[in-house]
Amino acid sequence: MYQVLFKRLEGNEDIAVPRKMSEWAAGFDLQAAVSEPVVLQPGERKLIPTGFSMAMPMELEAQIRPRSGLAYKHGITCLNSPGTIDADYRGEVKVLLVNLGAEPFAITRGERIAQMVFQVVPQVTIEEAEELPDTVRGAGGFGHTGVK
Numbered sequence: 048m049y050q051v052l053f054k055r056l057e058g059n060e061d062i063a064v065p066r067k068m069s070e071w072a073a074g075f076d077l078q079a080a081v082s083e084p085v086v087l088q089p090g091e092r093k094l095i096p097t098g099f100s101m102a103m104p105m106e107l108e109a110q111i112r113p114r115s116g117l118a119y120k121h122g123i124t125c126l127n128s129p130g131t132i133d134a135d136y137r138g139e140v141k142v143l144l145v146n147l148g149a150e151p152f153a154i155t156r157g158e159r160i161a162q163m164v165f166q167v168v169p170q171v172t173i174e175e176a177e178e179l180p181d182t183v184r185g186a187g188g189f190g191h192t193g194v195k
């Protein structure tokens with residue numbers, strides 16, 4: 048079990064600590080901390096504040112992912128999906144929403160707009176090399192195993 052610190056930013060006393068909507072849900076839902084309703088026109092993107100910053104153990108990252116209900120019903124998704132929250136980031140967590148639907152969509156304060164999933168990030172070093180180990184696949188990719 049990892050412990051993540053949640054810091055509410057001033058003026059956001061009404062915003063809930065991110066929470067799972069069922070016991071084994073992967074994601075913690077995030078609420079919009081907009082001061083007044085924000086409208087996303089079709090094709091428009093906006094950075095939506097969440098009203099908090101956080102600190103997690105350095106081996107973790109948090110991914111900001113869309114909610115499928117908003118995507119399915121309204122075409123609202125995260126443009127940079129999944130968004131990456133670095134363990135050393137102390138700024139406000141924000142959600143970059145885009146409206147891929149055909150209708151304007153209003154986001155109101157307290158609405159659950161996205162979800163946050165924590166992951167362990169393997170610590171990796173990258174080393175430059177002249178040659179790479181051979182594999183059966185080799186350079187095959189981008190659908191080389193079939194027509195579709």
Ligand SMILES: O=c1ccn([C@H]2C[C@H](O)[C@@H](COP(=O)(O)OP(=O)(O)OP(=O)(O)O)O2)c(=O)[nH]1
Binds near residue numbers: 127133139141
């Ligand atoms: O959906 C997101 C994505 C990022 N961030 C914050 C936390 C993250 O640690 C920081 C930087 O994100 P990223 O590395 O994806 O963006 P960048 O364009 O590489 O910016 P930077 O140069 O600041 O790393 O912005 C968010 O609040 N929400």
Ligand SMILES: [Mg+2]
């Ligand atoms: Mg970056």
